[in-house]
Amino acid sequence: MDMRTPAQLLGLLLLCLPGVRCDITMTQSPSSLSASPGDRVTITCPASQSVSSWFAWYQQKPGQAPKLLIYHATSLGSGVHSKFKGSGSGTDFTLSISSLEPEDVATYYCLQHSSSPPTVIQAMTQTSQEAEV
Known part of the structure; x- marks a missing residue:
C-alpha cells in the first residue's frame, strides 16, 4: 500500500484589527504536494516586507484548537516533536x-x-491523507 499526503493551498485569510493598516501579505506554498510517510516536507511562506523574526507556524487538526509549532521563526513550541x-x-x-x-x-x-499593535495575517495549507492500493 502506498500512502501519500497531498497538501492543497486553500487560500489567503487576512485578519486586521480595527484601525490598523494591513500592508504585509503572506503567500504560502506549494499549492499542492505529494509525499509518502517518512519523507521530508517543506512549506514556504514569504512576506511582502520584512517581519524580522516575528513569525510563527501553527498546526490545526480537525476538531482541535490550533497548536503552536514554531515561534520567533525558529524556536520549537513546548511539547512539539523535533x-x-x-x-x-x-x-x-x-x-x-x-x-x-x-x-x-x-x-x-x-x-x-x-x-x-499586532496584525495577524494567516495563509493556510491543508493536508489530507490518501491511500493507493
Whole structure:
C-alpha cells in the first residue's frame, strides 16, 4: 500500500484589527504536494516586507484548537516533536517536517506579528491523507 499526503493551498485569510493598516501579505506554498510517510516536507511562506523574526507556524487538526509549532521563526513550541523545524528571517520563512507521519494530517498556518499593535495575517495549507492500493 502506498500512502501519500497531498497538501492543497486553500487560500489567503487576512485578519486586521480595527484601525490598523494591513500592508504585509503572506503567500504560502506549494499549492499542492505529494509525499509518502517518512519523507521530508517543506512549506514556504514569504512576506511582502520584512517581519524580522516575528513569525510563527501553527498546526490545526480537525476538531482541535490550533497548536503552536514554531515561534520567533525558529524556536520549537513546548511539547512539539523535533521533526518540525522552522527557518528564515526577514521575508522568507520555511516549515519543514523531517519525517512525515499519518498524524501530521492537519491545516498549517503561517503567521506574522511584527506590527504594533499586532496584525495577524494567516495563509493556510491543508493536508489530507490518501491511500493507493
